[in-house]
Amino acid sequence: xxxxxxxxxxxxxxxxxxxxxxxxxxxxxxxxxxxxxxxxxxxxxxxxxxxxxxxxxxxxxxxxxxxxxxxxxxxxxxxxxxxxxxxxxxxxxxxxxxxxxxxxxxxxxxxx
Amino acid sequence: xxxxxxxxxxxxxxxxxxxxxxxxxxxxxxxxxxxxxxxxxxxxxxxxxxxxxxxxxxxxxxxxxxxxxxxxxxxxxxxxxxxxxxxxxxxxxxxxxxxxxxxxxxxxxxxxxx
Numbered sequence: 001x002x003x004x005x006x007x008x009x010x011x012x013x014x015x016x017x018x019x020x021x022x023x024x025x026x027x028x029x030x031x032x033x034x035x036x037x038x039x040x041x042x043x044x045x046x047x048x049x050x051x052x053x054x055x056x057x058x059x060x061x062x063x064x065x066x067x068x069x070x071x072x073x074x075x076x077x078x079x080x081x082x083x084x085x086x087x088x089x090x091x092x093x094x095x096x097x098x099x100x101x102x103x104x105x106x107x108x109x110x111x112x
Numbered sequence: 113x114x115x116x117x118x119x120x121x122x123x124x125x126x127x128x129x130x131x132x133x134x135x136x137x138x139x140x141x142x143x144x145x146x147x148x149x150x151x152x153x154x155x156x157x158x159x160x161x162x163x164x165x166x167x168x169x170x171x172x173x174x175x176x177x178x179x180x181x182x183x184x185x186x187x188x189x190x191x192x193x194x195x196x197x198x199x200x201x202x203x204x205x206x207x208x209x210x211x212x213x214x215x216x217x218x219x220x221x222x223x224x225x226x
Contacts, residue, residue, distance in 0.1 A: 006154075034214055043114060043202055043217030044155070089155060099168045100145065100215065104154035 003027045004092050006103040013110050019077040021106050023090030026071065030092035030101075035064060035075050038087045038105070047088075048075070080110045115139065118203050118218035126226055130191040133221045137184055137205030143167070144186040145206075145215055146178055150199040161186055193225045 005024045013019045023033075031052035036044035050057040050064045050073065057064050063076045077084055090103040115138035125131055137144050146158040157170035161180035172178075175193075180186040190197060200222050204215035 036217075041219070043116070043204075043219050045114065046214040046216065049214060091155075099157050099160070099170055101157060102147070102155040 002104070003030075004090055004101050004103040006088075006090055006106045008106050009104070010107040010109070013080045013108065015082055015110055015112050016079045019075075019080045019084065019108055019110065021075040021077075021088050021090075021108065023073045023075075023103055024071060025073075025092050027092070027094075027101075028071070029094045031094040032092070033064070033066060033073050034091040034093075034100075035062075036089040036091060036102075037084075038089060044089055077108075080108075082110050082112050084108060085110050114216040114218065116203060116205050116216050116218035118201075118221050120221060121219065122222050122224075124224045124226060125193060127193055127195060129193050129225075130189065131193065131223065133188040133190070133201050133203075133223075135186045135188070135203030135205075135218060137186070137203075138207075138216055141205035141207050141216070142184065143206045143215075144180055144184070145204040146172075146186070146188050147202040147204065148199050149202060149220075150196075153199075155202065158188070190223070195225050198223055198225045 034049040035047040038044040066073045087105045087107045089105045093100040117136040119134045142163045145160045147155040158172040160168040178188045200220045202220045204217045206213045206215040
């Protein structure tokens with residue numbers, strides 16, 4: 001039973017455009033969400049996070065939106081750059097939940 | 113460089129064997145996590161240790177075990193290896209025991225069982 005879902009295995013975007021990566025979760029105990037980026041042959045690196053007390057968090061070109069009622073979050077990258085091409089993992093954890101659970105990942109390709 | 117060190121980087125072994133993967137967390141981090149990434153799969157949480165004690169358990173097989181030592185490094189032991197255990201094994205660490213903190217990942221150990 002996948003508690004964190006990323007239904008798009010891959011996404012292609014033109015350089016300079018917006019990339020939108022989506023994530024859905026099922027466990028209402030999750031109240032903290034993170035996005036990680038992973039290049040081939042490297043470990044995942046932390047990108048941005050959001051607590052459930054917020055509905056938006058911005059860091060430079062990266063913005064994460066959280067819709068708690070829909071149990072949905074999304075990562076927006078504007079403008080997209082070729083160096084953003086990587087696998088993006090959504091992850092969830094919580095104050096009352098011990099584990100950090102990762103989604104299956106979305107492979108983003110930014111085309112020059 | 114995340115500051116998390118995993119050794120070895122690559123490991124090839126035969127079915128039925130036992131291997132040990134090692135992880136040194138970032139300086140000062142008390143929590144260590146182990147994840148498995150099989151081909152085309154996401155990161156499957158295996159187990160978490162905090163300051164030497166098991167904190168949370170995921171889908172870790174009984175053939176697998178882990179521990180965290182007083183110097184905070186951790187080892188993941190995989191025994192009676194099967195072909196399906198071939199995967200990338202990641203270690204991550206985070207400060208404190210807080211769940212709402214980001215983890216820093218090592219580069220992984222690629223295990224191939226033949």
